[in-house]
Each structure stands twice: as C-alpha cells, then as structure tokens.
Amino acid sequence: MVDIATRVWNHKWKIDPIVRSLIDTDFYKLLMCQSVFRNHRDTRVTFSLINRTKSVRLADLVDEVELREQLDHIRSLSLSRGESTWLRGNTFYGKRQMFTPDFMDWFEHFRLPPYHLDKRDGQYELTFEGPWPEVMLWEIPALAVLMELRGRAVLRDMGRFELQILYAQAMTKLWEKVERLKRIPGLKLADFGTRRRHSFLWQDWCVQALQEGLGDAFTGTSNCLIAKNRDLEAIGTNAHELPMVYAALADDDAALAKAPYDVLSDWHEEHDGNLRIILPDTYGTAGFLRNAPDWLTQWTGIRIDSGDPAEGAETAIAWWKSRGEDPREKLVIFSDGLDVGRIEDLSARFRGRVRVSFGWGTMLTNDFIGLTEGDRLAPFSLVCKAVAAEGRPTVKLSDNPRKAMGPEGEIARYKRVFGVGEQVERDVVV
Amino acid sequence: MVDIATRVWNHKWKIDPIVRSLIDTDFYKLLMCQSVFRNHRDTRVTFSLINRTKSVRLADLVDEVELREQLDHIRSLSLSRGESTWLRGNTFYGKRQMFTPDFMDWFEHFRLPPYHLDKRDGQYELTFEGPWPEVMLWEIPALAVLMELRGRAVLRDMGRFELQILYAQAMTKLWEKVERLKRIPGLKLADFGTRRRHSFLWQDWCVQALQEGLGDAFTGTSNCLIAKNRDLEAIGTNAHELPMVYAALADDDAALAKAPYDVLSDWHEEHDGNLRIILPDTYGTAGFLRNAPDWLTQWTGIRIDSGDPAEGAETAIAWWKSRGEDPREKLVIFSDGLDVGRIEDLSARFRGRVRVSFGWGTMLTNDFIGLTEGDRLAPFSLVCKAVAAEGRPTVKLSDNPRKAMGPEGEIARYKRVFGVGEQVERDVVV
Numbered sequence: 001m002v003d004i005a006t007r008v009w010n011h012k013w014k015i016d017p018i019v020r021s022l023i024d025t026d027f028y029k030l031l032m033c034q035s036v037f038r039n040h041r042d043t044r045v046t047f048s049l050i051n052r053t054k055s056v057r058l059a060d061l062v063d064e065v066e067l068r069e070q071l072d073h074i075r076s077l078s079l080s081r082g083e084s085t086w087l088r089g090n091t092f093y094g095k096r097q098m099f100t101p102d103f104m105d106w107f108e109h110f111r112l113p114p115y116h117l118d119k120r121d122g123q124y125e126l127t128f129e130g131p132w133p134e135v136m137l138w139e140i141p142a143l144a145v146l147m148e149l150r151g152r153a154v155l156r157d158m159g160r161f162e163l164q165i166l167y168a169q170a171m172t173k174l175w176e177k178v179e180r181l182k183r184i185p186g187l188k189l190a191d192f193g194t195r196r197r198h199s200f201l202w203q204d205w206c207v208q209a210l211q212e213g214l215g216d217a218f219t220g221t222s223n224c225l226i227a228k229n230r231d232l233e234a235i236g237t238n239a240h241e242l243p244m245v246y247a248a249l250a251d252d253d254a255a256l257a258k259a260p261y262d263v264l265s266d267w268h269e270e271h272d273g274n275l276r277i278i279l280p281d282t283y284g285t286a287g288f289l290r291n292a293p294d295w296l297t298q299w300t301g302i303r304i305d306s307g308d309p310a311e312g313a314e315t316a317i318a319w320w321k322s323r324g325e326d327p328r329e330k331l332v333i334f335s336d337g338l339d340v341g342r343i344e345d346l347s348a349r350f351r352g353r354v355r356v357s358f359g360w361g362t363m364l365t366n367d368f369i370g371l372t373e374g375d376r377l378a379p380f381s382l383v384c385k386a387v388a389a390e391g392r393p394t395v396k397l398s399d400n401p402r403k404a405m406g407p408e409g410e411i412a413r414y415k416r417v418f419g420v421g422e423q424v425e426r427d428v429v430v
Numbered sequence: 431m432v433d434i435a436t437r438v439w440n441h442k443w444k445i446d447p448i449v450r451s452l453i454d455t456d457f458y459k460l461l462m463c464q465s466v467f468r469n470h471r472d473t474r475v476t477f478s479l480i481n482r483t484k485s486v487r488l489a490d491l492v493d494e495v496e497l498r499e500q501l502d503h504i505r506s507l508s509l510s511r512g513e514s515t516w517l518r519g520n521t522f523y524g525k526r527q528m529f530t531p532d533f534m535d536w537f538e539h540f541r542l543p544p545y546h547l548d549k550r551d552g553q554y555e556l557t558f559e560g561p562w563p564e565v566m567l568w569e570i571p572a573l574a575v576l577m578e579l580r581g582r583a584v585l586r587d588m589g590r591f592e593l594q595i596l597y598a599q600a601m602t603k604l605w606e607k608v609e610r611l612k613r614i615p616g617l618k619l620a621d622f623g624t625r626r627r628h629s630f631l632w633q634d635w636c637v638q639a640l641q642e643g644l645g646d647a648f649t650g651t652s653n654c655l656i657a658k659n660r661d662l663e664a665i666g667t668n669a670h671e672l673p674m675v676y677a678a679l680a681d682d683d684a685a686l687a688k689a690p691y692d693v694l695s696d697w698h699e700e701h702d703g704n705l706r707i708i709l710p711d712t713y714g715t716a717g718f719l720r721n722a723p724d725w726l727t728q729w730t731g732i733r734i735d736s737g738d739p740a741e742g743a744e745t746a747i748a749w750w751k752s753r754g755e756d757p758r759e760k761l762v763i764f765s766d767g768l769d770v771g772r773i774e775d776l777s778a779r780f781r782g783r784v785r786v787s788f789g790w791g792t793m794l795t796n797d798f799i800g801l802t803e804g805d806r807l808a809p810f811s812l813v814c815k816a817v818a819a820e821g822r823p824t825v826k827l828s829d830n831p832r833k834a835m836g837p838e839g840e841i842a843r844y845k846r847v848f849g850v851g852e853q854v855e856r857d858v859v860v
Contacts, residue, residue: 003433161642165605171598212591 015066016128017073017198018148022110023083023224025140026194028236030087030224031275034103037133039266045245046388047135049126049142052428053380057122062149067124068117070145073113083113084108086228087280093274094418096229100274102188104326107161132389139384145197146382147366151198159334170198170369177340178213183318184347188357189214190235191221192335196379203365207232210364219357235359237277237303238267241386244282244396247388248333252415261293268295275331278302281399283418285312291418297323301331301355307426309334309342310349317354327354335359337428339367381428433805447503448578448630452540453654454569458666459707460517464533465672467563469696475675476818477565479556479572480835483810483859485553485586486688492579497554498547498577507541514538516658523704535650542568562819566671569814573625576812577796580784581628584806586660599801600628604794605638607770608643614777618787619644620665621651622765623795626809633795637662640794649787665789667707667733668697671816674826678819683847693722698725707763708732713828714850719749727753731761731785737829737856739764739772740779747784757784765789768860769797811858830856 019079023030036043081085084104092098099107113134118125124146128138155163181187191210197203207226210218220233227234229398243260250256268276276299280288283306297320304312313334317327331354334346338360350356368377385405386394395414396407401423404411414420453460466473481488487556494499509517522528529537543564548555558568562849585593605739611617621640629651637656638786640648657664665797672698673690680686690712698706706729708720715737727750743764747757761784798807815835817826825836825844831853834841844850 001436003436003602006431007434009431089769159642165601165639168601169605170597172602175595175599208591209595230453 006300008290015069015073018070018145019072019074019077019141020076020200021077021083021225022107022137023228024144024194024200025137025224026192026222026236027092027224027227027234028222028238029103029137029140030099031236031271032238032242033107033133034099034137035266035270037103037106037236038100038131038270039091039354040245040249043132044130044250044390045132045135045246045386046121046158047128047138047142047384048387049124049146049384051123051380051382053382054123056150058146058150058379059119059122059124061153062124062146063153064117064119064124067145067149070149071115071117071126071142074141074145078111079108083225083228085269087224090228090234103160103174104331106133106192110134110137115142117203127387128385132245136386139241140195142384143382144197147196147379148199151368151377152382159371162310165373166368170202170368171205171209173367174209175213177364177367178209180340181343182213184217184344186351187214187217187303187343187347188219188355188412189343190219190233190357190359191226191364192235192359194221194223195384196362196382197365198368198377204229206365222359224405233408235247237271237275238263238279240279240282240305240396240398243265243390244386244394247283248386248394256417257291260288261296264296264299268299272379274300274331275302277331279305279308280316281312281397283395283397283414284420284423285315285399287419289315289413294323295351297325301333302332303335303337305398306403308424309336309337309346312399313346313354313356328352329355331355331357333357333359335361339363341429397423399423400428402426402428445499445503448575448786449504449507449571450498450630451513451655452507452509452537452542452567453566454519454574454624454630454656455654456622456652456666457522457654457657458652459567459667460529460537461568461666461701462535462668462672463563463566464529465668465696465700466566467533467536468700470528470562470675470679472490473562473675473679474820475565475816477558477568477572477814478722478816478817479554479576479812481553481594481810481812483812484553486580486810488576488580489549489552489554491583492554492576492702493583494547494549494554494821497575497579500579501545501547501556501572504571505544508541509538513658517654520658520664522664525658525703536563540564540567542571547827555700556814557817559788562675566816567691568809569628569671570625572814574630577626578629581798581807588802590840596798596801600632600798601635601639603797603801604635604639605643607794607797608639610770610771611773616645616781617644617647617773617777618785619647619773620649620663620787620832621653621656621794622665622789622791624653625814626812627795628798628807629808635794636661636795636851652789666850667701667705668693668709670709670712670735670743672697673709674816674824675819677713678816678822678824683843686844686847687721690718691726695727698729702748704730704761707761708728709735710746711736711742713825713827713844713848714853715745715829717849719745720849722749724753724847729753731763733763733765733789735828736833737766738854739766739776741785742829743776743780743784744845758782758812759785761785761787763787767793769793793808827853830852830858832856832858 066269087099113130116127128135191207207221220235221227222236242263245261245335246259250259313332320327362379366379393407395410397404517529539726543560546557558565621637637651651657651664652666654664672693676693680689693703732746743762750757792809823837825840
C-alpha cells in the first residue's frame, strides 16, 4: 500500500539537504573551536577548499545552483535544543561540561558566515573568510557537501535496480573488512570518515556495521550527530589548523619555532587525559619531538597523520624512551590512509610495544572503488584548509612533501626554521 | 514517519503465507496437468516428499503447527480472475489458447486435495493421494513451503542488521554470477528455481537480477506467477512424472518398454515446436534413444537432467547424427546441478555444434552457501515425487544411480526391461 501522504510530502522538498545539523561535523572541530573561541576569538582567517585530485573535475560534475542551494541550506542551520542539551550535558572523554557555558551561549546563536564561490579550470574555488571560530566550522560541511554532490551526480544516471546492487556490494565489501578487523586482538578503532564520506546515510550505516561487528573494539565516531543519535562516544582531539594559524601569526622566526608548542601549551591548560594527543607532523615530526619541552612527554599519546605510519610510530617510541617514558603506557593513534591491510600490519607490529588505536576515515565511509564503470564513485582527495591568518599565508609541511601547502618562499623558510631536511614522497590516496 | 495503519495491519496476519497463488508453480506442471487431465483424469496416484539430505532434520527445524498452517493456507487458494484471464489469454511458446476451455473450467474450480503429515526420524512424511491431475499440483508448493520454512527457522535467530548483511551478500554473490554470465556469447538461460528457492521474494529478486543483467539472454521463468507479474515468458515442458506413472500403469514388460514413448506420443498430439522436448533419462538415456521411434528425431530438442551433462549432450548429438538430423538445428536444454562454471563450460563446449539453453535452478534461487555460520541456509536436496499409481510403485532410474527411486525388485526389473547396464554415480548436490 502506498502511503500517499508520505509520497506527496517527499515531492514537496525543494532540495534533499546533505547537511542537516550543525553538529553533523567532527567532534575535534568543536573542541578546537572552543579553544580558538577562548584564545583567538577575533583572529581573521581564510579557509579554502582544495581538490588534490585534479582529474575529478568537480565544476563539470556538480551543478553550481545545486551546490549553492546546499551551502545556503547549511547557513540556515542553527543548534537545536536537543543538540545543545547533548553538548552541554553529555560526558565526553569521561568529562562533564566539556563545553563551557560561555562557549555554548555563543554556539547556540551561531550561524555559518558567508561563502565565496567561483569556478576555475573545472574546479570550484570555495573560500570562507572571517573570525576564526566561525570560519573553521565550514570545513567539514563544505567537504561533505561536495563529496556527496559528486556522488549524486554519478548516481543520477543509475537505475533503481543498479542502485540496489551498488549498495549491496558496498555493504558486502565493508562487511568483509569488518570480518577481518574482528580477528585483530585488542583492536581499538573509531570512525573518522565524516569529511570524505560517500553520504550521510552511508556513514551512518558504516557506523552501525562497526557497532554490530566490532563490539567494544569500536570506540566511537568523530561525527557528533551520529554519536548523539546512536549513543556513541564522540572521538577526536585537535588538527593541523591550530599550529598552522599559530605559526602564520608568529612575527619572527623565533616566534615561529615556538608556535607549535604554544598550541599545545594552550591545549594543556584546557584538557587532560586522552585529549592530550600530540599531532607532531605539521612541520616535521622528527624536529618537533627533538625540540619538544619536557612537559609534552607526559602527554597521553601521538597521532600519526602523514609519512610512513610505522616509521612515525617508531620515532614516537624512540622519543618516549629517550625521555625516560615507558611507551607501553603511551598511545599511538593512526589516522592517515588506513585500510584493513594496514590496520592489520600496524596492529601486529606494535602489539605489546605501545597502545594503539585507529581513526579510520575514507576507506571506511567511501570505499566504492571498483563498483561503478570507470570508477566514477572512487573517493578523491578533497581538503578544506586554513590558507591565511590575518592576511598572512599559512604553511603546512607534514611528513610527506606531497601534502605540503603554502607559498614556495614560506615553505623554504619554515623548512629552515624547523630544520626539516630531505623527506620521502608518498602517494596521497585520500 | 511510521505508517501506523500499515503496522497495525501487518500485526493482524495470523501467518505470513509462503504460497499465495495456485500459479506460484512451475509452468510445466500446468502443461502436464492439462495432458494428464485429458489422458488420465481418473488415475489415482500418490506423491511423496523425500528429503535426500538426511543431515537436514526438517522435523526438528520446522514446527509442525506452522507447517500445517502453511499447507492449510495453500488448500484455501483458488484461481483468481486475473490469473485465469492470464492463463486463458496469454501466448505461451508463441501459441494462443495453450490451455483448453475445458481444462480452464476445471482449474477455475480447483482446490488442492488433503495431505497426510507424519514425522519419522527427524523428517516429515508428507504424502498426497488422489486423482493424478489434482495431486500433481501439490509438488511445487509443498517443496517451496518446506524450503522456505526451513529458511525462516534459521533466519529467526538473526538480528535486523545481520539480515541486511545476509541479503546484501546474497545479492552481491548473485550479481557476480550475472556479470560472468553476461560474457557468454549467445547465452539462453531461464529461471527453473521455484521448487528449491530460498523464498518467494528472493526468487522474484533473482528473476529481476537476470532481467536487468542478461537482457535477451534471459528467456523467462518457470514460475507462472512471476511470469505473469513481470510480463515474462513462462518456461517449461514436461517432467519425469509422466513416464514414471505411465510405466507404473503398464501391465507387462512389453507395455513397460513402450510406456516412455507413449508419453511422448500423447505429448506429440498436444504440442509442437519448442514444447517438443525429449526428457530421455527416466530409464537411461542411451537405451531410450537407441529404441526411439523415428518420429521422435523430428522433435526440437532434448533436456539433460541427470548424469554427466556433457556426455548426455554428446549422446544426443550422436543420436541425431545417426538418424540423419543436423544437431545444429536441435536444442539441448541443461537443467541439472547448474552453476556458472558449468554453464560456461557447457556453452563453450557445444558452441556451434548444437543450440543450447539452460534451466538454472537451485544455485540461482538458493545460493546462500557460506553466508551463515554452520552453513545453515545451504540448499538441500528435497524432492516431491509420484511414488505410486493405482497402487503400484513407480520407478525412476535416471542416468545417475544415486537419483534412482523405487523398490529394489522393481528397479532390477526396469533395468532389465530398459537394458540399463553399469552407471556412473554422481553426487546429488541439489
């Protein structure tokens, strides 16, 4: 029996909104936002969307009107009462009132600032300018909208039955991965797949699959909305944008060299326990650790987000040992370019040597590789980064020169200041 | 939004009926029924359900009350007006009015006769006795009910999410088969999977997958209800029950030797073209062809339903050649134990030598092998056969001694009369 009311209702939608909530974003954005709100409320920044996979010509695939409709819809969102209650009342990382009343007051009245949209060379130029705590919240919804609109452009050509097969295949594929992950002793894994997900509904399904298949080995999701809806832990700490903006604000080389530690010093005041996770690669891991102050060795762990992950973890272990720490009490979080094979290898290699957990992203929530002709649904490397702060360009080096960002001259200066030598290039898959 | 009316309605069902239509049966049952109705209306027969896979203890798995409810529901069915119109008005095998007005008058008033149900050694003993045209129509629904109840017994223990994964995997598995079948040049394939299907809905989905994936290579389905609903060709000709009952009715060895040809002589009067398909293996293919009258060489083709299929086809080709026929004008229908690998092999072997088509059954509509722990959904070998006619036991030899049926003494007599020597044993998978 057709439910006529439902059918008529569905026809009334002008668009099918991709992002329907301000907390359909990564938890660490909110943690960072609060930190920025406290320490750099008035700093003006520019965020910019960058498609590192030039072969995916987004402006040819995605209709501009449709994109604007989705972005405008996101600008219309505000925190719902239930969302606010959840953020205020929930326990995050074992702590009540993670978000302070003054931050929540601000967030309850928050709307996303305007965007600037142009086309060039088959790509969209999408930028956001304004106060840092406002602009930074565009990152995840902007990425999610473009990823999903690209997907919809491909799915539009497919028949009803083809779609059913597609999702059956994608489910089967993910479940095969879950079956392999199940067998890894002591696994700890979280969903980090919001930004490059195939779609919201698919990410939500992937999270359910991990819940169902992995039990306690699944530690939670970075996505606040899904964490709220499914009563899961919201997972995440901090990201490159903090050192990138702090560094851009530094007035001279001495201040620049100090900037990454200033970030963590601010963080140290605000958070403890499992939120004290070092992200050391923004300007080269080796130099960062070599010059790190002693109080950083007390932190709980390190997140490895570029370069060879095993090497990164070995560097961290060696550093802890050199500073008299027992690595077996420390945590290494792998979050770059993960799929099941690498998760298995890294688990085996570091078992008993250091605590390990995984933030699994794109290959969890967007592995449609091989499922369409011409692989038109394969994930691609889209990022949304702080490119300027107070009119100065930002720079990222990371442990992989292919992930470096910023003007050439500034990159050279940063390399000098941070003592970064030769780096090994690694393919950026996603 | 929950449709409360639908939900309440669904709760009101006392049972979820497995067979909901008298034409949810194989087309050849109706063709044969009409032939029997014309030639042997009052012959009394006994049909009996036999589970050749003793390890599947149906009586332990399937609740007797539930089984009776399903069988009683089937007895309550009668031909709907739309079904009758379709049978009367549709073109089958290019022919209008395949079913005669007197047969249709009878069928419109038809209800299935009573059943007898007992339990022994963990198995159900389910038998049907009465006039041949009535009893024979129990075969397919009885099989479908027991196959699906066994499936339901297994599925009952599975969670909502597990079920979603299960069907996603089964769809993916079937679609991989379709992708392989697509690449076979000149393929002609029909669904013969009603009797051992996982469920009605699953068979219906499998048919859609073949439609979607194979296009013209998919020639139709043996299931009349699905053919009607999806506007497909209904496919099928005749089965072993005709020679088995004709043979049982024979009064002496001479009449027995003649019985299989009497079947085809009656059929010859009733049908032409693609319905003139010889099923030669009931009492051994080699002897049957050796002794066949010349008019049989004019028939369109041969269906190979036991023994080594390639050998069976070679035997048929050699026979046609020995009788001056051009095998390239003839049709071989393979319908026993098929899966994609065998379909590929047989297609390649006989390409250009004979026309080939496939009646794909259990591994199309019930390949859940490997998808549950302990393989509790794997198909098993359930048959429903004519075991007696006018009080005399029936016998089937086939080209595989493991498929032989009947009392030992009678089997020996039949082997002598039909000149069947040594036979090669082959596993009966499904």
